[in-house]
Amino acid sequence: MGTWGTGLYADDTCCDVRDDYVQALKSGMPDDEAYRYILQRHSFVLDDPEFSYMVYFPLAETTWKYGRLNEELRSIALALLKQLEDCSSWGAGAKARKKVQQALEEKLLTPQPERKLVKFVPVKPRKIRTTAEVGSVFLIALPNGNKAALVLVGFLELEKSTDPVFSALCWQGEDNPSREELEPLTLHTVAFESGLGAMPHVGIIPRDERKSIMSDLQFLDYLSFPGLPFSPRNVVFTGLGRIAQDIQTFIDIHAKP
Template identity: 30%
Template sequence: MGAWGPGIFSDDLAADIRGDYRELLEDQVPDDEATGRILAAYRHLDSDEVHVLWLALAAVQASLGRLDDEIKARALSVIDRGEGLEPWQEAGPQGLARREAALSKLRTQLTGPQPARRQVRRPWRHVTDLQPGDLLARVASNGDTCLLRVARIDDQRVGAAPVIELLDWKGQALPKDRQLRRLRPRYRDDGPHRPMTYRVARLRKKDPDWHDAGFERVAQGLQQQGDDALPPWSYCGWSQLGDEVDRLVGPPKAAQ
């Protein structure tokens, strides 16, 4: 079904529609135009999917005080005609009852008093001050230093975050410049044989940045061929990456 629960937005397609609609409003697209763009973007839907469009669009519009009369009528028709219930009928009486309850709740929301129109603002977006080719060092909990190289900056709507590779080196004193340029990425010891690369992002203002998490920029200009296409195999924040470094390097050294 593409759904993981009976809720209106417990569905991949419905969640995508909601996200796309909200992004248009965040970009200050007028209400009517935003509705038109969503309808155009999802005009390819098959007959057994289009009911999701009307339900999701009506639900998100109602939650933001922007319920369009035509969208409302379409959604109510879907609910009253029982469109899209076949997979839930196959799932059994309990699943069907929960879906019907979710639809009944949406019907009440659509036919009841509508909330005031809500302003939709863009969420906070962090743009890193790191650059491709930057080399970061972090002293792990056992006293050894690990090195990580910024391969590229992944610039997305939600933020611009570095894609970083952990280098196959640890020690006390930093290597000389020539040796730095010869360092290769560290590969995972478990699972698929692939380099240890990370997209490291700040999702909230209160999340620590690289310098807050104990990382230090120790060199620049270490770009390599192929950096633009380097995929991140892990996604985390700076605190989580610091914990990963500690785990990989080993436990703290015993006190003398």
């Protein structure tokens, strides 16, 4: 997730909620089903009360815009707006954020537009980046010539693809590692810096959609570490070269003397 301002949609998650809801309508999903679908799809955000507004605010605003705001969602959003009246945590952006929330509250308290017709658009199937199983281990080449180990810990469904998410172990070496080398390190993984702080997981941004994002990784078919922790909210997506550099830097800093 990334945040770049105080606006309602100045955040990756809020944009995803809006876009996912509109796409659900375009796919022909009934109103109530589309509403429930968004809550289920973004349940990992709703699990944390501190961030639940990132789902309810954009969903309320978008359903209002399309004439589909139900009373349940209206009540939840208005209650959250009341709870979050104090915007001081936004620092220098507190005044701007307060205006955004006041505008949303005013909108939700006014009659919504007539129900807008949405043109049906067949949904294209998401691109499956890999069929590897959770726990699979891959090697990535580091800038210093060594290799590092990535463990596939889960998947995220993005707009057009289902992408693998990895944790990187604090190991580097010239040769392929053994289980004995890596297993003790499954509790000590690399932290990847992002705009929201250090993240335990990383996903790969494709450099060329015509090429598999897995093609530059070496699959170790003799190793598997299923069951590693996976938090869908704590993922940063970046290019493969940046991933390799970040792993090398982290290991060099935290390597034992």
